[in-house]
Every structure is written in C-alpha cells, then in structure tokens.
Amino acid sequence: MNRKTSRREFLGAMTMAAGAYIARPALLQAQQAPAGRVAVATCPEYNRQVVDALSTMFDQLGGLDTLVRGKTVAIKLNLTGSATVRLRYLPPEITTWPHPQVIWALVHLLDRAGAQRIRLLESPWATTEPLQEFMVYAGWQPKEFENAARRVEFENTNFLGSGKTYARFMVPGGGLLFTGYDLNHSYRDCDVFISLAKLKEHRTTGVTLSMKNCFGITPCTIYSDFAPEDEPLLVPRGGRSLFHFGNRQPPKSAPPAVNVNSPKEGGYRVPRAVADLVAARPIHLAVIDGIYSMAGGEIPNQYGGYHIPVHPGLLIAGTNCVSTDAVAMALMGFDPMADRGVHPFETSDNMLHLAEHLGVGTPDLTRIEVAGAPIAKARFDFRKVKLSAA
Amino acid sequence: MGLNAKWSPMYWPCGPKEVARVGASNSGSWELKKVAEGWAHPSALQLLKGTPVNCLLVEWASGAAADKPQQQALQPLLDAGRALGLSFVGKVSAKANPAQSAAAGRAAGLEAVMLEGGASQDLDLPAILEFPRDSIDWDGATGIYSTTGNVWPEINLPTMKGDIALGGPTGDPWVNSNGWFSLLARRMAPEKSLWLSIDLPDFPGMLPAEKYCLAIADSRVYGARGILSLDGQMRTALLNGDAPALDAWSRISETLSFFDRHAAWESYEPMGVLAVVSDFTGSNAFMAGETLNLLNRHQTQFVILDRRRALADPVTKLKAVLWMDDDEPNPAQARNLIAFVRQGGLFIAPKYWGPAGIKPHQEDWLFGYEIYNLGQGRIVVAPGGFSDPYQLAIDAHLLLGRENDLSRLYNPNGTNCYTSMGPDGRELVQILNYSPQAATYVALWIKAKARGAKLWSPHAQASTSLAGISASQGTSFDLPTVLVHCAVEIERTV
Numbered sequence: 098m099n100r101k102t103s104r105r106e107f108l109g110a111m112t113m114a115a116g117a118y119i120a121r122p123a124l125l126q127a128q129q130a131p132a133g134r135v136a137v138a139t140c141p142e143y144n145r146q147v148v149d150a151l152s153t154m155f156d157q158l159g160g161l162d163t164l165v166r167g168k169t170v171a172i173k174l175n176l177t178g179s180a181t182v183r184l185r186y187l188p189p190e191i192t193t194w195p196h197p198q199v200i201w202a203l204v205h206l207l208d209r210a211g212a213q214r215i216r217l218l219e220s221p222w223a224t225t226e227p228l229q230e231f232m233v234y235a236g237w238q239p240k241e242f243e244n245a246a247r248r249v250e251f252e253n254t255n256f257l258g259s260g261k262t263y264a265r266f267m268v269p270g271g272g273l274l275f276t277g278y279d280l281n282h283s284y285r286d287c288d289v290f291i292s293l294a295k296l297k298e299h300r301t302t303g304v305t306l307s308m309k310n311c312f313g314i315t316p317c318t319i320y321s322d323f324a325p326e327d328e329p330l331l332v333p334r335g336g337r338s339l340f341h342f343g344n345r346q347p348p349k350s351a352p353p354a355v356n357v358n359s360p361k362e363g364g365y366r367v368p369r370a371v372a373d374l375v376a377a378r379p380i381h382l383a384v385i386d387g388i389y390s391m392a393g394g395e396i397p398n399q400y401g402g403y404h405i406p407v408h409p410g411l412l413i414a415g416t417n418c419v420s421t422d423a424v425a426m427a428l429m430g431f432d433p434m435a436d437r438g439v440h441p442f443e444t445s446d447n448m449l450h451l452a453e454h455l456g457v458g459t460p461d462l463t464r465i466e467v468a469g470a471p472i473a474k475a476r477f478d479f480r481k482v483k484l485s486a487a
Numbered sequence: 488m489g490l491n492a493k494w495s496p497m498y499w500p501c502g503p504k505e506v507a508r509v510g511a512s513n514s515g516s517w518e519l520k521k522v523a524e525g526w527a528h529p530s531a532l533q534l535l536k537g538t539p540v541n542c543l544l545v546e547w548a549s550g551a552a553a554d555k556p557q558q559q560a561l562q563p564l565l566d567a568g569r570a571l572g573l574s575f576v577g578k579v580s581a582k583a584n585p586a587q588s589a590a591a592g593r594a595a596g597l598e599a600v601m602l603e604g605g606a607s608q609d610l611d612l613p614a615i616l617e618f619p620r621d622s623i624d625w626d627g628a629t630g631i632y633s634t635t636g637n638v639w640p641e642i643n644l645p646t647m648k649g650d651i652a653l654g655g656p657t658g659d660p661w662v663n664s665n666g667w668f669s670l671l672a673r674r675m676a677p678e679k680s681l682w683l684s685i686d687l688p689d690f691p692g693m694l695p696a697e698k699y700c701l702a703i704a705d706s707r708v709y710g711a712r713g714i715l716s717l718d719g720q721m722r723t724a725l726l727n728g729d730a731p732a733l734d735a736w737s738r739i740s741e742t743l744s745f746f747d748r749h750a751a752w753e754s755y756e757p758m759g760v761l762a763v764v765s766d767f768t769g770s771n772a773f774m775a776g777e778t779l780n781l782l783n784r785h786q787t788q789f790v791i792l793d794r795r796r797a798l799a800d801p802v803t804k805l806k807a808v809l810w811m812d813d814d815e816p817n818p819a820q821a822r823n824l825i826a827f828v829r830q831g832g833l834f835i836a837p838k839y840w841g842p843a844g845i846k847p848h849q850e851d852w853l854f855g856y857e858i859y860n861l862g863q864g865r866i867v868v869a870p871g872g873f874s875d876p877y878q879l880a881i882d883a884h885l886l887l888g889r890e891n892d893l894s895r896l897y898n899p900n901g902t903n904c905y906t907s908m909g910p911d912g913r914e915l916v917q918i919l920n921y922s923p924q925a926a927t928y929v930a931l932w933i934k935a936k937a938r939g940a941k942l943w944s945p946h947a948q949a950s951t952s953l954a955g956i957s958a959s960q961g962t963s964f965d966l967p968t969v970l971v972h973c974a975v976e977i978e979r980t981v
Binding site: 182183185234257331 | 851852854885890895898958960963
C-alpha cells in the first residue's frame with residue numbers, strides 16, 4: 098500500500114479508526130503534548146569521546162543525577178534480529194545495534210550519577226537464553242558492561258524471565274491497537290526507563306528510533322503466532338506477526354484489541370502498537386546512537402532490501418521520546434511531521450503523530466528546543482546517501 | 488589383494504542388470520538403456536583418465552538368472568579397467584550366494600565384494616559389508632564398510648512431510664548432512680573406513696556439479712568417503728561428450744583431487760570441549776544421533792565418546808559432558824565424572840547420579856531441568872529424561888556457554904563449519920555451503936589468537952592468505968565467496 102494521504106485525512110482516519118476507543122481526555126492531551134529538550138552531539142568514532150559527548154548532552158538536558166540517583170534504571174537495548182547476521186562483514190554494532198561503547202558509556206554515566214541498579218533489557222529472537230549469551234553470540238563481551246558500574250543486571254524480556262507474572266500496562270485513553278500490554282516484569286520493576294536505540298530506517302514504520310525500539314519490549318510468549326489461545330507460552334517462538342498482520346489475537350490472558358476488525362496491515366498496526374507502548378510504558382530518557390549506522394532498513398539482508406553502511410557521526414538524547422525521535426528524523430533528512438505517503442512514511446502512518454495524540458510528546462520541531470549541534474549543520478541525509486550509492 | 492583405504496569409489500551402473508533396471512523403471516528410456524550398455528564398454532573408462540576415481544562398484548550378483556550374463560558382460564570392462572590400474576568391487580545382494588559370487592568375482596578380476604546385509608563369511612575375496620545406517624554393527628564392520636539410508640546433503644526446503652516436521656519454526660535453515668554420522672563412525676570404528684551410499688535427489692535435469700561437489704565435501708570433511716554416483720542424464724551426456732557435462736565432471740574430479748591432496752586432514756581430530764557420551768546403539772541410537780546432528784548444525788563443537796569405553800580415566804580437556812543414555816555410569820565413570828564436576832565441569836544427564844543430599848534448583852531461562860551445584864561445577868538433570876534433540880542441542884550449547892565456542896560463523900545462512908586439529912596442533916576449520924546460492928560475506932571467528940590463515944578451496948591449486956582481525960578475544964577472518972567448500976588453516980600466534 099503506498100497511497101498519498103494529506104495530514105488532515107490521516108488524522109481524520111486515525112480518529113475514526115480509534116474514535117470509539119480513545120477517551121476524549123487523550124484527544125485533549127494531543128493539543129498539549131509536551132515538548133522535550135533534545136541534545137545533539139557530533140561524535141565521529143566509538144572511543145572515549147563517547148563518554149564525554151553523552152555527559153555533555155545529559156548536562157544539556159538538565160543532568161542525570163536528579164533522574165537516576167538512588168533509582169533502579171532499566172535500559173531497553175536495540176539488539177534486533179539475529180546475532181550472527183551482518184551487513185557485509187560489519188559487526189552489528191556498526192550497522193544495526195547500539196555500539197557497546199555507547200552502552201558502556203551510558204551505564205558508566207548512570208552509575209556516576211548515582212543510579213543504584215542498572216538493568217540491561219532486550220528480547221532476543223525466539224529464545225529464553227540469558228541476554229549475556231546473546232551478546233556473546235554477536236561477539237560482544239558483556240563483562241565489560243558489568244565492569245562499567247557497581248550493579249549491572251541483564252534480563253531477557255522475551256518471556257516471563259525472573260518474574261512470577263507478567264506486568265500489565267494499560268494505555269492511557271484506551272489504546273490505539275490494544276487496550277493494554279502484558280510485559281516482562283522488568284518494565285514495571287524500574288524507576289527510570291531508558292530507550293537506547295540505533296538511528297535507522299525501517300521497512301514498516303519508516304524509521305526505527307527510541308520509540309520503535311519499544312516494539313521489542315513485547316514478549317513473543319504472548320504476541321507471536323505460536324501463543325496458545327488462553328495463556329502465554331513458556332518459551333518464545335517466532336516473531337511479533339500479530340502486530341504486523343492482525344492475523345490473530347494474543348492469548349485471552351492479555352488485554353484485548355481495541356477493535357478486532359482494525360486493518361490487517363503493518364503500516365497501520367505497527368505504528369499504533371508503538372504509540373500505545375510508549376504511552377503505556379513511558380520513556381524517561383531516549384538515547385540514539387547514530388555514530389555509525391546503515392541506510393535502507395532495520396536488519397541487514399532482510400526482505401531483499403538494499404542496505405548500505407553510513408557514518409552520520411551523531412548522538413542524540415532527550416527526555417521526551419517523541420521530540421527526540423523528531424529531531425533524529427530531521428537529522429536523517431526526514432520531516433517528522435510528514436504524513437503517510439511522504440518519505441519515510443511511504444507505507445505507514447506516522448507513529449510520532451499517533452504518540453502525540455496519545456499525549457506522549459510533540460514531533461513539531463518549532464516547539465522543540467535543540468541543544469548542542471544544530472540540525473541544519475549536523476544533518477545526514479539517509480536517502481541521499483542511499484540514492485548516490487545506488 | 489585387499490581392501491585399500493585409499494580407494495576413491497564410484498558406482499558404475501552398466502550391463503544387462505542396469506538395462507533391465509532402467510527398463511523396469513517408470514523413467515526408463517531408450518537412451519538410458521543405451522547408456523547402460525555404453526558404460527559397460529571399456530571405452531567408457533576413458534572418462535576416468537586423470538581423475539582420482541580408482542575403484543568402481545559394479546552390480547555383480549543378486550541370486551538371479553541374470554547374474555551370469557551380467558558377469559560375462561562386465562568382463563571386458565574389468566580387463567580394461569585393471570589394465571588402467573582401476574580396482575573393481577562387485578555388489579552382491581543378500582539373495583545371492585556370497586561364496587559363489589566371490590569366487591566368480593575373483594576369477595573375473597574383482598578385488599572385493601560389497602555384501603548387502605549379513606556377516607562376511609570365508610570368501611575368496613575381501614568383503615565390504617553394507618549396513619542400513621540405523622542398524623549398524625560397529626564391531627562387526629569390515630575394514631571398509633558401507634551404509635545406506637544416508638541423506639543427500641543440502642538445505643531441506645520443505646518444512647513438513649505430512650504430519651512430520653522436517654524443519655524448525657525459526658532459526659537456521661534446516662540442513663541435511665551426514666557429517667555427524669561420519670564423526671560417529673570415526674569414534675565407533677576408528678580403524679575402519681566408511682563409505683556412504685547416498686541416493687540421488689529428485690532433480691529436473693542433470694544435477695549441477697556443485698551438488699556433487701557438496702556431497703563429496705560433506706563426506707570427506709568429516710572423514711568418510713561418499714560412493715560417487717552420477718545421475719542418468721549426466722551419464723548420458725558424458726557418453727555423448729556434451730561439453731557442459733564434461734565441464735561438470737571436471738569440477739567433480741577437481742573436488743575429489745583436492746581432498747586426496749589433503750587426505751591428511753581426514754585424520755585430524757575433532758575439536759570440542761563438550762563430550763557427547765552414548766553407546767549409540769539400540770534405543771539410544773536415534774536420540775543420541777540426532778543430538779549430534781543438531782549440535783553440529785548449531786555450530787557447537789563436540790567430541791564423541793563411546794559409553795562402553797569412555798571416562799575410564801580422569802576427565803581432562805573438557806568443560807562439559809552430555810550423558811545421553813538412561814544407563815547409569817559404571818563406578819569408575821561415576822567417580823571420574825563427580826571429580827570432573829567438583830573441579831568446575833558441567834555434567835548434563837537424564838537422571839541424577841550424583842552424591843545424595845544436594846538440593847536442586849532451577850533457573851528462570853532453563854525449562855525442564857534441575858541443577859545441582861557440586862564443588863565448583865554443576866550437574867544438570869532433565870528429570871523426565873531427554874525427549875527433544877533439537878531443544879537438547881540448544882540447551883547443551885547454552886549451558887556450556889558460548890564463551891566456550893571454538894569457532895563461529897557470521898552471516899552463516901546455509902553454511903556450517905567443522906573444526907579439527909592436526910597432530911602438530913594446527914587448527915583447521917572447514918566451511919561447507921549447503922545452499923544452492925553462493926555464500927557471501929561469511930566471516931569465520933575462532934577463539935584462538937592467530938596472525939593469519941591459509942585459505943584452501945577445491946578449485947585452486949594453491950592456498951591464499953587470509954588476514955586475521957583481532958575480535959572478541961579471538962580472531963576473525965572475512966572469507967571470500969564460498970561456493971561449496973573451503974578450508975581455513977589457522978596460523979596461530981605463539
């Protein structure tokens with residue numbers, strides 16, 4: 098599906114689709130969606146400079162201390178896809194995943210700011226294996242993260258994990274795709290939630306940044322094709338196809354769909370799931386690694402896409418995920434206010450708008466204060482690079 | 488006269504029996520019958536000139552009236568072949584009289600007979616016993632022995648056959664390989680040579696050379712020899728002197744020559760810190776065999792131990808022991824295993840045989856296992872026994888920990904690798920590509936620190952140098968495109 102839609106039509110369609118389910122206060126919130134300050138730094142390489150750059154950026158955001166001192170901090174990493182798939186010979190941290198140097202620096206700075214406990218979270222593909230094992234599989238050394246702070250923990254959140262029950266997150270206002278989501282306990286048992294993402298495009302949602310990273314907080318024991326009708330699986334199997342295709346419902350134990358007859362199309366469904374998730378499980382700090390990345394999609398060699406390595410040399414952080422992603426999009430050469438049909442949302446609704454209408458934050462650059470490197474100077478046009486390479 | 492471990496065997500279907508077989512089959516055609524006659528003619532042997540094929544397997548006796556005409560028809564071929572230095576092995580079916588068949592074979596110039604089923608008797612010729620793979624008698628196997636029921640090595644594209652799952656729901660492509668079985672054969676019958684008899688796959692047209700090369704590599708890499716068997720269309724085309732077929736034959740021959748040049752690799756020992764222990768017979772054969780198959784597919788390096796003889800001495804050089812059978816370790820084995828665990832080893836078993844009084848615990852991620860801490864190590868028990876080899880292979884690898892991997896492939900797709908070590912301590916990693924597409928951008932990681940490596944491939948006479956890149960406490964090598972097979976000989980940093 099690749100239709101051109103005006104912004105007015107888009108919002109109308111969105112309101113119609115969810116109209117019966119979105120509570121009026123949420124629509125009111127949309128008009129007041131907050132804007133967060135976003136810090137941008139140029140950082141050419143993965144080295145000690147990353148710590149300095151992030152430290153400066155966090156200061157520009159008001160400092161980490163007040164956010165994390167004495168707190169349990171959970172960091173959702175962005176380790177999407179297989180640990181052994183690479184773009185050409187490049188390891189995943191150069192193209193697909195946040196680099197260990199960025200993770201290390203963030204953990205180190207959180208520790209320095211007084212975080213009591215730092216938990217690294219991810220839902221590796223179809224496995225209950227410890228997250229550290231998944232990292233080793235990719236050629237990483239998780240011990241380095243353990244050494245970056247006094248107390249570092251890891252959890253694979255693609256299943257029940259160390260929790261006794263799933264934690265339920267209801268979407269304020271009733272939700273766009275589901276009324277709520279059942280997640281691994283780690284997303285509840287934290288005081289501060291950080292989304293650490295890679296600066297990338299995405300086949301279904303146009304871009305994948307701090308918001309889309311949270312798509313991966315949903316456990317495949319519940320949200321995969323293989324989940325039973327009533328209860329979650331013990332062990333995750335397969336991917337999150339029900340979000341993409343709406344071909345089935347999650348087990349009855351999970352919160353239900355807002356509308357079982359909603360469109361069965363990824364460009365409609367996935368952005369709504371993302372908006373729901375960041376509304377239900379708010380992100381306190383969004384950090385995006387754009388030092389090295391790739392253009393053309395989210396996972397190398399997938400769907401026959403044309404992916405090329407890129408080197409934007411950027412770090413982006415903010416306390417509002419919508420505003421942070423909006424700035425990141427602008428840095429990638431995209432209009433964060435673009436409607437469906439306009440790149441990068443050629444085939445999807447704009448998840449930033451959807452989150453805005455759930456009151457999460459604004460993607461309106463005129464309302465967002467950018468600290469550090471100005472967008473105009475730091476911009477790295479992903480599509481231009483791709484076109485020139487092609 | 489005797490069995491020769493250096494024989495490079497090829498099935499040579501010809502003569503009246505082959506003509507009758509082709510005629511009886513649905514696909515029987517006038518052309519194939521003509522080929523069956525043509526291949527019995529001595530001139531067909533010209534095809535073998537300059538190739539490593541030095542042993543032809545011919546149909547000899549099946550206890551039927553047609554045996555005599557077959558043997559007579561083959562005589563000129565045998566005479567011509569022997570003059571060229573070729574050896575002939577006659578296939579004798581269970582219905583035939585082995586003694587009579589062997590005597591006739593000796594008179595005609597056969598060097599051995601391949602006996603289908605049954606034990607070898609006092610024969611005029613050395614015997615090669617042929618077993619179904621799932622009922623092999625390791626101790627009764629002859630110096631060269633053969634198995635049937637092997638798989639054609641390739642990616643198995645269908646995921647279901649009726650109600651039977653052929654492929655996993657996720658993860659790596661499902662690959663058919665005989666590698667695990669060849670490794671098992673090396674352990675269970677160490678002084679003997681295994682010939683794999685492999686049925687040709689259904690294919691519309693002449694099988695591409697790459698498929699034959701893969702079948703050869705999948706045997707030779709793991710220390711066995713496949714009996715080369717060409718499809719009907721290839722044989723027809725070769726007899727007609729068709730250029731594409733001759734080119735394919737040349738590449739097949741190159742691959743055979745390559746492995747002959749590197750025959751020493753066949754004696755290299757498999758590397759691994761996980762030992763899989765079983766008697767691999769009777770009711771234990773399937774579960775233990777399939778676990779080997781899947782461990783290999785998951786690139787988990789392992790060594791195989793025969794339960795009847797293993798662990799009589801203190802366990803060294805291992806990190807984990809996977810005890811497959813329900814049978815209890817004997818007292819010496821139990822003593823050594825407990826000592827191994829106390830010193831930090833991992834013992835995975837279907838039952839608990841450790842000291843009494845230890846309370847087990849469970850881990851969140853590991854379903855269906857009880858864990859007993861003992862000394863510095865652990866005994867991990869599946870209380871209901873092992874039931875799913877796929878899951879067991881994954882769990883064993885994770886329990887061992889990927890930090891104990893000795894090698895790993897990135898962008899593996901349809902490739903797999905086998906890591907072995909020569910008597911001089913030199914490591915060799917062989918990469919096989921089971922996909923019909925060339926494997927690009929494959930990177931090999933090894934745990935060792937290496938300054939470089941030599942890359943060998945079947946279609947190049949000399950090796951090329953590979954630069955090692957320091958990565959993850961080991962070394963990474965960016966491999967050039969892998970068509971079917973390549974070997975990476977590691978040059979370790981001292």
